[in-house]
Amino acid sequence: MQYDSAFHYYKLSLSPRYKSNNDTLNASSLNALGTLFHYRGMMDSAIYRYSDALRLYQRLHQDYYAMAVEINLAMSYKEIGLYRESLDTLLNALDYLERQPPMRYLVVCYNTIGGVCTKAGDYQQALEYFNRTLQAAQVTGDDDYIAISLNNKGETFLYLTQYDSALACLIRAENIKRSARDTNALGNTLGLLGETYMALGNDARAASFLQEALAIKTAAGARLGQLVTLLNLTRLNIRRQEYAEAKVLLDRAEVLVREKGEPDYLRQVLEQRFALYRATHPNDPTIRVVNELLIVKDSLLNKDKAKSLQAIHVRYQTAKNLEYIADLEQEDVRHQAWIRWLVGVAVAVTIVVFVIYLLYRSSQRNKKKAETLFKELNHRVKNNLQILSSVLSLQSQNVKDEDALLAIKSSESRVNAMALIHKKLYRDDNHRAIDMQDYVQELGNYLVHTYGFTDGRLELRIQCDAVAIDVDKAIPIGLILNELVSNALKYAFDKHAAPTLEIRLQEQGADEIRIDVRDNGVGISPQKTREGSGSFGLKMVKMLIKELKGRVDVEIQAGTVYQIVLPL
Structure with missing residues (x-):
């Protein structure tokens, strides 16, 4: 009833008779109306209103509000399967958000991009964005999205058949949601736990979680949640050869899906009808033909999604x-x-x-x-x-x-x-990959000779792990090393009797490398850098480290030490 009233008044505020001369107010009303259409499942109408609101905010140069509408618009695109349009819109919003202090919209944007990647079948890219969601949620203290990101990571690991990782994430999400007594959100996690245990062959635990999830979603009136859980219980009962129960569950699912007519869920219901028929009629020769047709169709669809x-x-x-x-x-x-x-x-x-x-x-x-x-x-x-x-x-x-x-x-x-x-x-x-051990050795020797140091004049120590790095990261890392080593050779050893320069590149775990550049020279003055406070080279180093999402510390003790940590 409240939604109906809001819907009526927002539409009235945009009618020719009552429409305001204030475009900011009109844009806000369009965005709110688009949200109401989205909740009603009327995605075409939602997209139309969101697009009008976005144009107004952009014309008024109100970037913050334009970004918020872009995220709403992307969610509507995602719901109707327009993944390319959704991802384009989200990446545009992300360009603005990553230049601002961390906020909840950044968390939502990362999470929605991960969801689009999951829908398109790019699970590794989805994991990267769900990890960013978790990190941003921890920075902003957003407990709801900490649980949501763990839930989404668990679902993605499930798609990748990494079941132990899926369980670890989903159990953490379950504990957070039970502690917060967030019953509705708990239903999604329980459903995914049921799917994971079903994939592991633990049918008893799978049935327990799925039945609890179905009870929660039925009580909440969550139609799509019921659909997903009913389909999973149908699969489980077919596997357990409980065909009569499977048919009852599938009939319930079909009634729900035909109320709204979503093509994707209708496809899943019909696939389960076919699976039930195949289990109860194993000798029917048409089954082989239909199986092959479904495999070819899915392969072509996944290939097109990945390319896009x-x-x-x-x-x-x-x-x-x-x-x-x-x-x-x-x-x-x-x-x-x-x-x-x-x-x-x-x-x-x-x-x-x-x-x-x-x-x-x-x-x-x-x-x-x-x-x-x-x-x-x-x-x-x-x-x-x-x-x-x-x-x-x-x-x-x-x-x-x-x-x-x-x-x-x-x-x-x-x-x-x-x-x-x-x-x-x-x-x-x-x-694609550069052998950093060989590269660092060759770069170091080149720079030493370029700046006029002989083997007897300077001691060069290079300690580099046998690590291969993608060319997209190897190029900026090479430029960083070039600047720091060049600076040391140009400024650190003036009239030094026994100059020593040490370069280290080491792996830290599976997802980080640490780079140390150490000299025993004169050290950096607190008031200036070796090339002055406006040094192009050092500014470039700082910009490259920021672009790679790394961090740097500088120590001045018997020389200068740059300590850089970069994610792989």
Whole structure:
């Protein structure tokens, strides 16, 4: 009744007779009306109102409210299976949210992206976003979404057939919900626990959890929740050869699904009808034909979903990389005109490399041909970077100004750090991962000789675990190492009798690496850095670490130590 009244008054407020001249108020009413349509299951009407509200907020440059409407709009797209539109909208909202202090909308956005990825069958990507949901919920102290993210992680592990991990997450979610006495939400967790125990072959425990879940969802009038649980109980009874009970449960499910006519749930009901028929009529020859048809149909649908989802993520990552490179270019405009041009060329080449690589990856169809093309691409990029390095080296021979010479050498070392990556990609059979042990050794030796240190003049210690890192992370890690090692070689050892430089790269568990760069030089003054408070190189290091979602500590004790921790 309350929903009906709200629905009536919101519609009335937007009618020509009562419509306000205040567009902010109109946008708020449209958003509220869209939410009411969403709760009624009228997704087309909800999307129409949300879209109007979004246009008004965007025209008024009210980014916060526009972002909130985008999340609502994405949820409606998700409900009707428009996963591409949903993910595009969510990623646009996420671009705004990740530049703000953590808030509940960030938690909701991460969780909804994970849900879209789950629906599209990209379970690894879904897990990544559910982990982000859990971390953000813990930061904001949102206990409801801590339980929700654990519930969603458990469901995703269930799809991946990682049942022990699924149980660990779902049992934690169950305990939180029972403690909070959140009965309605508990029903979803109990249903998933029932599915997990059913997959493990523990039919008695599965039946217990599923029956409790059905009782909760029936009492709450949760029609879709009842449907899911009835279908799972039907599967369990068919497996236990309790066909009469399975038919009773399936009849209940069909009555519910035909009230609203959702195609996906109707498909599941009909599949269970077929499974029951197959169990009770094992010798019917038509069963084999229908089975094969269903397998082919599911395979084609999953393949189309995966391609669509991959294309969306490639576009989003391309936009993020271009934004990051634009920030670097803005910092570089303070240099002299001819230095700006040289560094600009290096940045432009990097942009081309990233864009070609990402476009290449998204359009990969023939593996053998694609590997050959990608290897040739890395060879050409390596040659172009080496040509640029040679230009910088030649230019440095005619420069007398010390600051300008250091700027050119810094640009040259950055280009070589990237060229070394592409040289290894060209030589190795693995076209995605970089052997960091070999790479760090070669980069360290190159920089030592570039800055005029001989083997007897400086002791270089390199300790690197045998870890392979994806090229998307190896390139920024190489640039970070290049800046820190170059800084030490340029400034730390002035008139030092026994200079020592130590580089360590070690794995910390299964999902982190730690990088230490340590020297025994003069140390960093509290008032300034080695290149000044406005150092382009150190700002770039800070930006790269932030982009990789890592953290850095600096210690000054008998020299300088940079300690960096990065997630893999």
